[in-house]
Amino acid sequence: MSDEQKVQEELHEQVEAETEASAEAEAADSGDAQGDALAAATQEIADLKEQMLRLQAEMQNVRRRAEADVEKAHKFGVEKFANEMVGTVDNLERALAAFTAGDEATQAIREGVEMTLSGLLSGLAKFKVEVVDPVSQPFDPELHQAMSMVENGDVAPNTVIAVMQKGYTLQGRLLRPAMVMVSKGAPTINENA
Template sequence: MTEERNNAQQELDSQREAETVEEIFAEKDASEQSGNIPAQEEEQEDSTEQKIAELESKLEEADNRYLRLQADFDNFRRRSRIELEASAKYRAQNIITELLPAIDNFERALKMDVDNEQAKSLKQGVEMVYRSLLDALKNEGVEAIDAVGKEFDPHLHQAVMQTEDETYGPNIVVEELQKGYMLKDRIIRPAMVKVNQ
């Protein structure tokens, strides 16, 4: 009886397997006829292509953002270097600007005529201090602007008067009323001049 039971069980299992295999083939045939499998594969391919396109666009955007940041950083570094160089180059500009009126006063004092020995020695002392100041300014890169006999240049000269002098050509500086100074390539104070018409 057990053997019959086993045989019956095996037959039942074989039948179930056959039915399952038939169902699978039937479903496959039905789906092939209706075109579901290729449609699903196309949908998967389309969604995969969309994901790839999205990822590529995100990567390109990230690359562009990186390149912009790199360019901004390079520009910042270059500007900082230029500002630092300018700061070192013109570090003495403020003190020089403050000293110019004192130098003007020294020049006025040196133009005075003296008649006794005590005044002459005082004038010599003033002249020594004046030359020391000019040497210190020269060491920092300060130079006086040449004016008399030169053609008027509005960048270097400030015309405060005009005159008619036949010994000079037109637009030539005839007289310097106040010296002008340059620090390296920067004008600190333009020369105040009288210009021939």
């Protein structure tokens, strides 16, 4: 073999070695690039799954809130109407109190007012409007509004002794507090005076 052929062969071997080395480097680089791309894609998938779960949870919360709002609307939808009817009940009760006993001329009118009042009260009861009439019960600031306190030794302190205006609740929610007079016990006598 001639020197030229040896040199060409060595150059050829050297070129092949360099080509293999660069191919291996490219393969390693592409493997790293593929590994990086795979890791990035895996992270993106995990982020998207988390985002999807958060959106599902948020939608469930929105659905629950909407259902609760609809339930409250059904439950308390008659609140304004009931407040208006409570005033009518008060007026009918005042009309009954104004009738004098034994007056034959107004007996038919009294019976008509009584029937109207009982019909109105039964209609309100169908919609869960209940009367708060706390005579002889302990004072409850959540249901009663104290108009005055009266000394009274016959009943325990903080007991309702008179109701000036009945209260009403709708499905357990207060529509109007009962206006009451509350006992504050017997007066104390100072013996040193």
